[in-house]
Amino acid sequence: MVFMEENIVIQTYSVADLKNWLLHNRAITGLSSEVIAPTRAFAIMNNPFVTDETRVVCALFVNDKLAAFTAAFPEVLQKPENRLAWWFTTLWCDEKYEGRGFGLVVIGTLCELIGEGNFFDVEGAKETVEIFRLLGLKCKYIPRYEFFKRKIHADTIRGKLAWCREALSQMSCERRRKVMMHQKGGDSNYTVEYPRFVDDETFAFIVAHSDKDVLLRKQEMFNWMLQYPFVQVSPLHDHTPFDNRFSSIVKDYLFVCCKIVMDGKIIGVTILSVSRGCMSVRYLYYEQESAKTVFRAIVDHILSLRIKGFETNDVKLADYVIPLRIFTKNYILQKSFSYPQDFVFSSDSGLQAGEGDMFV
Amino acid sequence: MDRKEVVNRIAPMAREVFEKPDLELCDTLDATQVDTWTSFAFMQLLGKIEEEFGFRFKMMELIKIQNIGTLVDVVMQH
Structure with a gap:
């Protein structure tokens, strides 16, 4: 089998990029409503814990075509006190690339920027849970x-x-x-x-x-x-x-x-x-x-x-x-x-259904 | 560690995660040829390789992996 030469580009986008795209109508390479819905982008850029420099979207392109993307947003928690938590809100991979690990690449790229120990995920599909396990997270199942x-x-x-x-x-x-x-x-x-x-x-x-x-x-x-x-x-x-x-x-x-x-x-x-x-x-x-x-x-x-x-x-x-x-x-x-590994989840604790990005 | 040795160590893991006891690995084998080569199974395979060989894949390495041949290339670089 002969494989097509692949030109793979990973692109991350900051809040400033989202603002330039949405508010100033500027073309940002690769950024479109396919990568992030305008309402989601608008919400993330108004998140109380982001700055213009915060990188919140990662997309992977193969030969200039979108192949995978993810987005995340930060918050500083009330409990545990002032703990930084990043939540992943979406993950999409072109089924054409099933089994290539592009989901891991886009999430992993954002995680590298966020820093180890600060990212969380709720209600992930089994593939996503496996991605986060590979990235060093523990997993608990909540009824x-x-x-x-x-x-x-x-x-x-x-x-x-x-x-x-x-x-x-x-x-x-x-x-x-x-x-x-x-x-x-x-x-x-x-x-x-x-x-x-x-x-x-x-x-x-x-x-x-x-x-x-x-x-x-x-x-x-x-x-x-x-x-x-x-x-x-x-x-x-x-x-x-x-x-x-x-x-x-x-x-x-x-x-x-x-x-x-x-x-x-x-x-x-x-x-x-x-x-x-x-x-x-x-x-x-x-x-x-x-x-x-x-x-x-x-x-x-x-x-x-x-x-x-x-x-x-x-x-x-x-x-x-x-x-x-x-x-x-x-x-x-x-x-x-x-x-994260250092996060303490005692057996008598619970989790509200709306935590993370699950508030709708 | 030569290429053949890497393939021999990856093969049982691939057979287990893809649930194909008779799977023969070759350089050109990819997800299009193995119906059980799903994203989930591939994540499991990467996890097992990391454990077996004692290293963590870098994101830039993962994008190079198209098939068993390129997977072995990446493992050999560690």
């Missing part, structure tokens, strides 16, 4: 609880019967709501506020109720996420034809912070994302003594938004939802968390 309503496909109940299914579903939800109100306890006398940003009082509540979390983001990072849920539009290569319920690939999603208040006092804070009828609890902090009321507030959202799929990392919330029988199926998935 994720997923719930679904049984799917009744249009193939099964066609056309005119669909309304019947909807009506039955509605009645069923109402019945369950009543059952829950009467049987499950939890005070219904709560109010929910939807702040645009995490203010000082809310953040103080989050800090006070994050004992079990191995990581905690800083207030400015929460607010960055709320302002730039940046994976709303993925690079062109990420657009896949299948309907992935929890994926940020779908454009129509809601990303919202909920402050659950009772008697003028915060009892819980949650950040939810909702897309195509599926809700994900990205962050959840609550007073233990008010747990049922907070869970009830979340379940009320599930019912009122007619949620058909639901996911959470919180085992107590999962235990609360299961007996309500809102959903017909539930699974426990194991999601990867790759972290």
Whole structure:
């Protein structure tokens, strides 16, 4: 077999490059919306922890054609205190080069710039987990609880019967709501506020109720996420034809912070994302003594938004939802968390579902 | 360490990760010829080679690897 001569170029891009490309419309060699979606680039260049010199994108070109890319963003954590953490947000490789290690090359190149011991990854595909293992990271799997309503496909109940299914579903939800109100306890006398940003009082509540979390983001990072849920539009290569319920690939999603208040006092804070009828609890902090009321507030959202799929990392919330029988199926998935060797992850610690780049 | 020795040490690792007990390595063998030569399997192979030969691949070396022949070339440079 004769191999074509390959001209391979690895290019890294800084925040200044993104600004020149997006804001000043300047041509930057190789930089395009294929390499990084403008919304993602816009978010990263407004990240509170980057400077113009910070390198955030790496792309690999073979004979001037894009073959692989990745992007990452930094943050300084609240817990562990002032620890620098870099999160990889995307990895794409042209399938033509399957098995060549280009994914490792683009990630490894950015890691060399970032410095050993500062990069993390969440919910990687098995290939990505293997890449990070090669780069010296440890991996732990975190349980994720997923719930679904049984799917009744249009193939099964066609056309005119669909309304019947909807009506039955509605009645069923109402019945369950009543059952829950009467049987499950939890005070219904709560109010929910939807702040645009995490203010000082809310953040103080989050800090006070994050004992079990191995990581905690800083207030400015929460607010960055709320302002730039940046994976709303993925690079062109990420657009896949299948309907992935929890994926940020779908454009129509809601990303919202909920402050659950009772008697003028915060009892819980949650950040939810909702897309195509599926809700994900990205962050959840609550007073233990008010747990049922907070869970009830979340379940009320599930019912009122007619949620058909639901996911959470919180085992107590999962235990609360299961007996309500809102959903017909539930699974426990194991999601990867790759972290540096010196990072301490004790066995009783947990991880919020929104950590890393998983906040949408 | 000559080329043949390197190939002989890589071969059992390749057979294991590609799940092909009868795989014969030759310089031109690449991902297009082995259906189980996936990105995941290749990452595993690189990990095993690093362990076996006691070095870490550099990113600039990895881009040169197109097939077993170029993989052996890179290993021999260490």
